[in-house]
Amino acid sequence: MSFRSTILKAWFSQRERAIDRFRRHPLEVQERMLRRLLRRGRRTEFGERYGLGRVHTVGQFQSAVETFDYDTFKPFIERMMEGVRNVTAPGRVELFARSSGTTSDRSKYIPVTRESLWWNHTLGMRDVATVYAANYPATRVFEGKTLTLGGSCVAERGNLVGDLSALLIHETTFWSGWFRAPRTETAIIPDFWQKADAICRECTGERITAFAGVPSWNLALMRRVLEYTGKRHLLEVWPHLEMFAHGGVEFKPYRRSFEELIPSDRMHYMETYNASEGFFALADDPRRDDMLLMLDYGTFYEFRGDDGAVVPLEGVEAGKAYTLLITSNNGLWRYEIGDRVEFTATDPYRIRFAGRTRQYINVFGEELIVDNADRALVGACEATGAVVGEYTVAPCYMSLRERGAHEWIVEFEREPASRERFAEELDRCLRAVNSDYDAKRRTTLERQRVTVVERGRFLDWMRLRGKNKVPRLVNDRRVAEDVLQVKGEK
Structure with a gap:
């Protein structure tokens, strides 16, 4: 066993015990997280305004502090970005993760404290390795490096601002070079294609055993690697490749x-839930399609049900979806991050990502959500042999002479033999998974319209618009029209 493997085995053993502890005692661990956060925040401006020094229980906390979204929490973030100390977290916050805005802003700026960097995001990534080693004891993944496709970051008003992945790479250089490729200078190159070419030159001769990141960008990078090397598939480039830790979007498509x-x-795919606001969950059991909610990363969780009531962890029910609120060591308090999660189990607590709160289409009463769309797309692909790389869906409004419809803008990795049959299967699967959609198809909705764009269109759209993922469902036509006109901007 190598020296590196010996060190990792000792770490894994310690973390396995900690993970098992919060599996068995979830509520106690969450209560301890809240008490720690209250102590940490009571002397901040936020803590003094809301009297956190007098708060000792979950009920008192919920009574004392209102809930926030990005628009209502933004004034605190702006003061932190101006360099004001002790706003919602102790000391000066100098790191901000920029993520795609789903509010009135084009981008959101999420504070990343040093504590959250190490005891939330970085610990989450180390736990991916911990869980993977437990599931696959014979793994040799740690004998090589993980190819990590980061974003970019810049200095702004005395702060470091950029993609969370870039902040993590920038701030963890002293140890992560043991395990990660490419070099930091390469990883944070702003232009994606320049970065991809630099990775090809630097990493095709490395022993790469795993890679991590958002599927869409990694798929584009892997294609460029094959173009650069002239190989047929990635195992001819990296024969020891065995793991992809993915997150950010649904992986099934x-x-x-x-x-x-x-x-x-031998290739294993491991889902993670690592958002700009925090690392929340990871797939700990390869036999399941859900994720273990991680409870000891300095985050206290609350959940808003469809009835509007907000409950802590002990109030959730398996089989139900909730909007996620967090109080975290990154300085966010009772903050609604814009995601919905479905609980699949409560012993231990397991979740599935159920989409963004603002990603849906309900123009005609059809109540189409991302989970419906992803499941229908998988069914249509299985029935027709197609492979879809990216897609987005928008409504086509009713007129005096036409019923309404949905337009699916699709980028195929592999075309179906018949686009007409693909559209028929997609419609059939949508009607099977969503009874509201089925009812509207009988009255006000025509079958969806499938618009096929060339490969690379969505990647160009993300690059030009500064996005790292494609909105799947949008309740108006802004994104659809933007995607359709991108080709003329290149």
Whole structure:
């Protein structure tokens, strides 16, 4: 066993015990997280305004502090970005993760404290390794490096601002070079294609055993690697490749493309839930399709049900979806991050990502959500042999002479033999998974319209608009029209 493996085994053993502890005692661990956060925040401006020094229980906390979204919490963030100390977290916050805005702003700026960097995001990434090693004891993944496709960051008003991935790479350089490729200078190159070419030059000769990140950008990078090397698939470039830790979007639409790029039964795909606001969950059991909610990362969780009531962890029910609120060591308090999660189990607490709160289409009463769309797309692909790389859906409004419809703008990795049959199967699957959609198809909705764009269109759109993911469902036509006109801007 190598020296590096010996060190990692000792760490894994310690963390396995900690993970098992919060599996068995989830409520006690969450109460301890809240008490720690209250102590940490009571002498901040926020703590003094809301009397956190007098708060000792979950009920008192919920009574004393209102809930926030980005628009209502933004004044605190702006003061932190101006350099004011002790606003909602102790001391000066100098790191801000910039993420795509789903509010009135084009971008959101999420504070990242040093504590959250190490005891939330970085610990989460280390736990990915911990859980993976427990599930696959014979793994040799740690004998090589993980290819991490980061974003970019810049100095702004005395702060470091950028993609969370870039902040993590920038701030953890002294140890992560043991395990990660490419070099920091390469990883944070702003232009994606320049970065991809630099990675090809630097990493195709490395022993890469894993990679991590958002599926769409990694798929584009892997294609460039094959173009650069002239190889047929990635195992000819990196024969020891065995793991992809992915997150950010639903993986099912991408899975077949990755399986074609990496034709190996030894390849494992591991889902993570690592948002700009925090690392929240990871897939700890390869036999399941859900994730373990991580309870000891300095985050106190609350959940808003469809009835509007906000409950702590002990109030949730399996089989129900909730809007996620967090109080965290990054300085966010009772903050609604804009995500919905579905609980699949409560012993231990397991979740599935159920989409963004603002990603849906309900123009005609059809109440289409991302989970419906992803499931229908998988069904249509299985029935027709198609592989879809990216897609977005928008409404087509009713007129005096036409019923309403949905327009699916689709980028195929592999075309179906018949686009007409693909559209028929997509419609059939949508009607099977969503009874409201089925009812409207009988009255006000025509079958969806499928608009096919060339490969790379969505990647160009993300690059030009500064996005790292494609909105799947939008309740108006702004994104759809923007995607359709991108080709003329390049």
